[in-house]
């Protein structure tokens with residue numbers, strides 16, 4: 001049951017040179033890169049992507065941060081991909097994230113937490129986020145070996 005999930009290396013990951021490490025970890029796990037876009041998120045896209053958080057006290061901070069510099073937006077594909085990526089990311093707050101996870105190895109800051117992955121507990125979040133960031137023709141279908 002292969003599925004696609006949306007993953008984003010956030011502006012802090014780009015600034016700190018962690019994009020390659022993030023890609024490597026997902027590649028080595030056996031997930032398949034289906035699309036990637038190095039891009040600057042504008043205010044409108046940030047508002048759409050974080051719509052569910054619009055009433056939170058940290059919403060303005062969140063939008064300011066995610067638009068503060070380029071991100072690497074990606075689509076990764078594989079068995080149970082959404083939940084597997086979330087596990088590899090670790091807890092939202094890097095201070096709570098287990099060592100061995102991406103946040104647990106590279107972060108301490110809740111706001112600047114390196115990576116985003118679609119919520120596996122929100123059905124359809126993966127497809128919704130993929131649609132927001134990518135046109136279907138930007139996603140590539142190919143075989144890779146494990």
Ligand code: CMP
Pocket residue numbers: 053058061062092110111112113115116117
């Ligand atoms: P993410 O799960 O990618 O999307 C929502 C983000 O909101 C989350 O990552 C955190 O980076 C951020 N966030 C959550 N709680 C707070 C908070 N209390 N203060 C600032 N940022 C937060």
